[in-house]
Amino acid sequence: MAPIELFIELTLMPLIAFIVGMMMVLMMRRIAARIQRRIGPPFFQPLYDIVKLHGKRTQVSHGLIHDIGIVMAMGGYIAAETLLPVPGMNGIAEKGGLITLLYLMMIPSLGLALGVGQCANPNGSIGIARALTAMLAYDIPLVIVIFGVAYAAGTTNLVEIIATQQAGGFATWGVVEMPLLAIAGLIAMHASLGKQPFEIYIAPAEIATGPMVEMSGKYLGGLFVMQCFQLYTTSVLYVSLFLGGGTTWFDFLIKSFLVLAIPVSIAYLFPRYRTEDLLRLMWKWPVILGLIGLAFVM
């Protein structure tokens, strides 16, 4: 591949991810509004929020690590997007693969955790402790799912995983071949989004939005950007693993939005769990489903 072409891809992929991610945020808020019998925010609301937060005149920093944490949170996702193939663009997906992508997706959380840690706010620290606990909860089923998919495809290369699924049309999609893994993956994905009932680490009434508590201006704006990326990455990863990726942008985006709509619709109908209930749930049903699904794959 020509370097210039690669460079364009590497630039475009995060950009698209950001724009699509903002639309996903909008969708999420609109779905919430519909469930709550409201109208919901205008179309450009996510953009307004981010621009406004970045345009704040005074911003409060608690130190260099606080700044770097936000940079890492945004940068980690920007890097992760280049490993996530989209129709027509593979970026450097072949040089990293699935496991690298998963680990790269932990970088933003790590950055955030460091940044929040320096704020010296107990609410934030509790929030991070809970977020890491939640990660321990949902990563176990997620890993089973990833293992199953990678083993079935015989590779950790996402491009090939997608290609295998697209080879036989709908019948070779992961969701058809590995329905149990797909269900387990959906639950794990829902938990990784941190929406109710898995919203233990924001929990405004308990720990005053946890990690976000000391974030002002561009710091909060960075987290909003991160949320866009998070929604995009999670749903696109799921689409790549189970729904055959996308052949065209049209069906790719439709799939991504539909996949995301499932957890988001569920989220606004539930309160949040306690931490140990979340752990118990995540270590029980998705793991059982995943292992049974795995047995069929092996």
Added chain:
Amino acid sequence: MIFSLLDELLIFSAATVLVALILGRGLAVGWMVTILYGGQLLVLIKMAALGYGGDPIASELSLSVMGQDLSWRFDALSWFFALITLVAALLTSWFSCGEWERKFKQQRGNVWLFHLAMALNVFTMLILLASGDLLSLFIGWELVSWAGFLLMAVAGGVATKAAIRYITYAVVGGMSIFGGIALVYAAAGSLQYEAILIAVEKMSTGQLWMLVLLFGSGFGIKMGLLPFHLWQAAAYAETPGPGSAFLGAISSRMGLFAILLVLVKLFGIVNIDSLKIPFTLIDARDLLAWIAVFTIIFPTYTALKQNDARYLLAWHGIGQGGYMLLGLVTANSLGAAGGLLHVLNYAACQAALLMAVFAVMHRTGTADLNKLGGLVARMPLSFLVLLTGIIGLAGLPPMNGFVSKWLVYRSLLEDGMPLLFLGTIIGTLGTILSVYKLIHNMFLGQLRVEHEQVREAPWSMMTPMLILAGTIFVTGLLPGIPLTWVSAALQTIGLTGPEITLGGIESSSGSLDMIWVIGVLFAGFGIGAVIFYSAGPSKRVHQLDNYAGGHFLTADVRYQYSDNFYSGLMHLIRGWYRGSFQWLENSITSLVEFLSLGMQGIYRRANSEFYLLSTALFIIAWVVF
């Protein structure tokens, strides 16, 4: 007589011991010893051809004791381990020079004994690594054990108790190894490797079993394999600063070296694979793999509960050994390379981490995680080193730990071992949790009032720490360099390495190029930084200018959330810490082994989904209910 390079190295090392012994009470002995370690390292570098597949270098010295020929020689494997040992020794010794020594003296520490013990450790380890037959291996083994004991006991008090516990274990281990050697001698009539290799082919299953058990447990004790891990955390944590870092980095890996030499090289993975446990479907290799996985999980989650930074890291040291063994036991090219590479990566991380912890301890006088906090503003470089170390230890990009763990994961994926894979991931997650607790409670959060005036560690301590942090990053960026050595080392024990590029490995089923990954990551950081810093200036505020539900914060109140950090998790898993290993230590019944045997047995009938399902259900039932 012409000395070979190996002889030069050993003599140099022995000279270091002598210098420490004779001049140890004088001034600046630390610097002198450090320079001598540097000299040893230079000699080792002269042998660098070994790391690229050169011929083994034999020592001119050979003895004959009771009809047994004793010989010493260096091959790629020994060179690889010796490199780690000497770099660790150099840097930890450097760390100890200057201010640390002075403070140690003020606290009535015996600096002379400390340096002597360090030098002895290095010397004995080199002898062990150079062993050319089973008898010299055994001699080296015992020497290393006792030298380790000396270093552990330097601090006195609690440390002595821990050291005595260690030496008890070590003696038992030595006995077991001696028994194994006797058996081998009976079967082969010689202790030379070549003779044993031939004899192994003819051995009965029973004999082989016996040997695997004897050698496995003997070496496993040093490595801290389950269920022999209890001695290690306290013994390493209580050793004086640099000694702790040195031991933590390399000492246990001597056990791994011996396992590689004896179990993998002499007995051969294939032979071990054929050792079926009667009436079950698992073999000795699976047994080892499962022991490795449990060695990852249990100590890691014990580390999660520690409130002392040194103990936390020492427990991790035990857990990380599991990854190395697991990688090597899978014995495919990726896994073995991963396991062996992890020795290097982990040594760098652990040494850096422990040094950072001891730097903090040097300044604040405590390593109690509940009495620290907010030190990033006062000790930023130590924070940087610790951060690099924990990223490496947790195995996240862009540090080196990621590469070796990635290789282990990939090998498990390719072999189709989901439960082992899951086990390693559970261990990794536990590592991430506990290292965040470490860095948060020490460096982040509220700066305590009494630490308001703390200074950064002195440069004599900072420099080796920064060198190590650099090593962690560079070997993460260019894993091809150490992978070449690893590959050469693997060949000496009869395994093949993966296809190596400078940035990682090539593989048909998914490759890794760290240069690209890190490049993209840093590009991402760059873009993030541009977005972030383009948004106008921010102003630093004091930590008491903070949201507290609208209240005013005052400095005399503690707001730091540190003790019982993962309280939500602990509500669920607290009951699972049953201290059964303490019980196990007393009675030698091994519950875990039995469980793992049972599970592996069902699991091994891999083609039958039913068994897999029932295993899974069994685990779930055991874990969740």
Added chain:
Amino acid sequence: MRPENYEAQRQPPSNEYELNFGPNHPGIEGNYALKVKLHGDIVLEAKADGGYLHRGFEKLMEQRLWIQNIALVPRICVPDPSPMELCYSMAVEELCGLKVPQRAQWLRVMQLELSRIAAHLFTFGGHAATTGMYSTMYWGVADRDLLLDLFEEFTGGRVYSIYNIPGGVRRELPEGFLQRLTETLDYIESRLPDYDNLFFKNQVFVKRAKGTGVMSREQALEWGVTGPNLRATGLAFDVRRDDPYLVYDQLAFDIPVEESGDAWARTLVRRKELMESIRILRQVVEILPDIHGPIRAPIPNPLAWNVPAGETYTRVESSKGELCYYVVSNGGPKPYRVHVRGPSSMHAVQVLEKMSVGSRIEDIAQTMFSLDACPPEVDR
């Protein structure tokens, strides 16, 4: 407090840490604070801190005319203001020996029960929001707004209706009001199954609410707990039935009781009370057209009204519990002393402090909201 302590030299070496819940915290009802000392996520010590909403009502009332105070009293409890008016009016009536006409009494019952439904819907919303289920809050508050529309229609005020005055009520019902009241009640009733599915039967919520903030009946009696919180421990006590006022002795209604005494029981009691209030309102709608007559007793010129000397203690069941006024007159144009005993003065201070200890950080907010504590009642 005043941050004079910035230069403190040392912190206590301890595993405990402090966390401030409120006043600016979504887990706190209104402007109130709870300082908690925690170990991990277990509360070791909780200290309520009030006074953020203190306006000195009792002092203010001593400085104003008897009739002026009518405008002041509903502000003491914002989410459920009507019982305040009633309680004060009843006290003045008792001191003056005023006889309230029948129709006024029925109208007062209607206002009180409407207010109770509104308050309970609001509480459900708040309680749900503490557990992260905002949809219930959005629904509950929006449905409460329909009741506020009714209030606006027959009293002129959305929140503070100031409908009761000593001697009766202020206005006659508008044309066709009872019809609209029935429609609204029908609507609320038709919404209840939705609430059940979303909230009361939601397994995640049940799991969180059960066993949270438990108190036994003995504890409740010892701590002076009243109202729905007391009924949730199994004691069927209701001022409306057991110390009747207005025309409650002519109405048929049950006193819902739950046994377990936890947040779940308290929520369920309120849920059932809401049904009972609807039942009472339906009876009112049926009976009210048949009752004619004046809506207030004649009172002297309110601007020069000297209430005879004396003292009285009046009790009303508000949506949060037992509400009492102790009013003393020395025969002057202004009250000599008014003491307001809001139900939350027990719930929000001592009971909350005691129930928080040993509970988890997750449950503090839920405990407070399930007690339905109303800080302005405490602060006055």
Added chain:
Amino acid sequence: MSQQVAHWLDNLLKEIEGIEVRRKSSRRVRVDVPADALPALLELLQGRAGYIHLSAISCVDWIDDGEFELVYHVWSYESHSLVSAHIRIAREPGVYLSVYDLYQPAAFFERDIHEMYGIHFEGSPNMEKFILTEWDGPPPMRKEFDSEAYINEHLSWQEYNPEWLQELVAEGGGVIIPPEEQRFSQKKK
């Protein structure tokens, strides 16, 4: 039934010396006792008559008599009646006994009365301020505390005198309040 209960109560209350019982209605009984007899009365009511619920403690400042009146309202869940026990204590030094050991809710009311009136209750578990933690003036509910004077000293009001009103006044319209009837805030200080 409540009438019977009240008679029975009368008999019971005769055990206390110096007591004056007035039945105000079927469910309300007013009892006046000397201050030192109150604990005995409450103990009697709680232990033998089932008055286990302390509804409130009210305090009235009779400044002209130089006395505080404390009123203990206790309720019985069994006989459904409320007894209000009135006592008077001297305004100076304003010290009385706590009834916390009988009724736990007393802690809040006593604390409240302490900060509002400055009465100290001996034996109360917590006499710290609760509402007025950041108040350093005198106890505000005492009759001698003049809150208007306090406000005058510490706070100021928004002046509302827009131009159109000034024009109106200049033309002889508007409401002109004679200075002596103006609200104090508008007076010159």
Added chain:
Amino acid sequence: MVMSRLQKIPVVEEKKGNPLARVFDDLVRFCRSRSLFILHYCTGCGAIELPPAMTSRFDMERLGIQPMVSPRQADILLITGYVSIKTLKRVILTYEQMGSPKYVVGICSCTVNGGMYWQSYATAKKLDEYMPVDLYIAGCMPRPEAVISGLQKLMDRIKNGEADSWQDYYRNYDYYLGNQQKLFGEDWQTPTDIITEAKHYELMGEGTLGQHTRLLEQHQQPLEALEMRLGHKLKEPVE
């Protein structure tokens, strides 16, 4: 009166010559007006009308207005009714912790002139003595419609760049601090160092420093940020 005093202050919003920069400024102002985060702080009884305004019936989110938990995240400080003196301290702390541009909206009559609590010893009467107020929504209490229309008015003013009273707090800090000191006592201080902040963001005005800030400096040991430091010689740690 504050409004007239505000008008006397020259607005130092210099128009940049670069048209691109001006377009960008306009964009930011537009976004500011369309995305308003309200601080979730119920200071008084007017807060009871905010849930209806926020929830399904009136749905403020359609205007881009949503509640936020901590002062750092919020743009608007709604003073919903009377502020008792104890609350006022917290409100000032909260206000100082918010990131600029920030707007204060006084809801209910009590914020204007004490409302019906004019006689109360415990409530502050005139909010704009203690912090600059952008908008008052009078009423006791204002209906949700009134709140929303008031906020829409605020949005218009933000869009036109008129709602900049937050600068006044920096430029006239001495005035506000003086009033605060009068009410809370001479040793009143908050952890936020407004003077340094004003210097940092170049928001110093003629009224930033004065006799009251001098008084403050006598009492206050300003909380300097915990900058990372390395190597330079410090005092020996206190034993």
